[in-house]
Amino acid sequence: MIRLNMGISREDGRLGMESLLTGVQQGLDLVMSQLPLGHPALEQIQNAKIVAHRGGLDSGYRENTLPAFHRASLLGMWGVEFDVRWTRDEVPVIHHDARLGRVHPGRGVIAQLTFGELRALAPLVPTLEEVVQTFGGKMHFMIELKDKELNHASRKKKILEEHLSSLSPRHDYHFLSLSKEPPLALGIDPQLCLLVAELNILKIKKEVLEWDFAGLAGHYLLTTSALQKQLRAKGKLVGSGFLSHKNLLMRELCMNRDFLFTDHPKIITRSMKDLRKKIGQHARPL
Numbered sequence: 670m671i672r673l674n675m676g677i678s679r680e681d682g683r684l685g686m687e688s689l690l691t692g693v694q695q696g697l698d699l700v701m702s703q704l705p706l707g708h709p710a711l712e713q714i715q716n717a718k719i720v721a722h723r724g725g726l727d728s729g730y731r732e733n734t735l736p737a738f739h740r741a742s743l744l745g746m747w748g749v750e751f752d753v754r755w756t757r758d759e760v761p762v763i764h765h766d767a768r769l770g771r772v773h774p775g776r777g778v779i780a781q782l783t784f785g786e787l788r789a790l791a792p793l794v795p796t797l798e799e800v801v802q803t804f805g806g807k808m809h810f811m812i813e814l815k816d817k818e819l820n821h822a823s824r825k826k827k828i829l830e831e832h833l834s835s836l837s838p839r840h841d842y843h844f845l846s847l848s849k850e851p852p853l854a855l856g857i858d859p860q861l862c863l864l865v866a867e868l869n870i871l872k873i874k875k876e877v878l879e880w881d882f883a884g885l886a887g888h889y890l891l892t893t894s895a896l897q898k899q900l901r902a903k904g905k906l907v908g909s910g911f912l913s914h915k916n917l918l919m920r921e922l923c924m925n926r927d928f929l930f931t932d933h934p935k936i937i938t939r940s941m942k943d944l945r946k947k948i949g950q951h952a953r954p955l
C-alpha cells in the first residue's frame with residue numbers, strides 16, 4: 670500500500686525489481702531527511718493520526734498478526750492498517766499476499782484453502798473476528814480489501830457487517846482499496862473507504878471524486894499540497910506514507926494530513942515524544 674512500487678509485488682516473481690524499487694524508496698527517504706523543513710505546531714502534533722502499516726514492519730513480529738498489532742497498541746498508535754482476504758469457505762482473514770510463503774511457512778493460495786486448512790498451515794494468521802475482539806475500539810482500523818474478484822459479494826458483505834457490528838463506522842474503522850471495484854462489489858458505503866494510489870494518483874483522484882469516496886491515501890511525494898487542496902475543497906480526506914524518520918514526520922505534520930502511515934511505529938513514537946518535549950521546553954515561562 671502507498672509505496673512507489675508501480676504495482677510490482679513478490680507475487681509477480683520479480684524480486685529483483687522489487688529490491689531495486691525498495692532501494693529507490695530508501696534513497697528518496699534519505700534525501701527528504703536532509704531537506705530543511707518547518708516545525709509543526711503543538712496542535713498539529715496533538716491531532717496526528719498515525720497508523721501502523723500491517724502493525725509495523727520493524728517489530729520483530731510477523732506483519733498482520735496479533736502480536737504485531739499488540740505492539741502497535743503499546744506504542745500508542747492511533748490506528749493499525751491490515752489486509753483482509755477470504756478463505757475458500759468465506760472466512761475473512763488478515764494476510765497481505767494472495768498466497769502463503771513470504772511471511773508464514775507453508776504453501777497455498779488463501780482463496781483456495783478452507784479456514785481449517787489455513788489455520789493448520791499458518792496458525793498465526795488471524796481472522797478479522799479475532800482482531801475485532803482483541804483490538805476493536807482500542808485502535809482505529811484501516812481495513813484494506815485485497816480481493817478484486819469477489820464471488821458471493823452480498824454474503825461477504827453480510828459477514829463483514831456482522832464482524833464489525835460492535836464498532837462505529839468512521840469513528841472506529843475505515844476501508845482502504847487499491848481500486849474502486851472491491852468496495853463497490855461489496856456494497857460498502859464509499860464514504861467509509863479511501864482509495865489508495867500508487868503511481869496512478871491522478872486516476873485515483875478522479876475516481877475518488879467521481880464515485881464520492883471518503884478520500885485518498887498515497888505516497889508523501891505524490892500527495893502534493895496542490896492535490897490535497899483540490900481534495901479538501903471537495904471535503905475529502907488525505908493520508909500519506911510511509912514515514913520512516915523524524916524529518917519526514919515533521920514534513921507530513923506540517924502538511925496537515927488526515928492520516929499518517931508508517932512501517933516504523935517505534936521510530937515515529939520516539940520522534941513524536943521528542944517533538945512534544947521540544948515544544949514543551951519552548952513554552953516554559955522565563
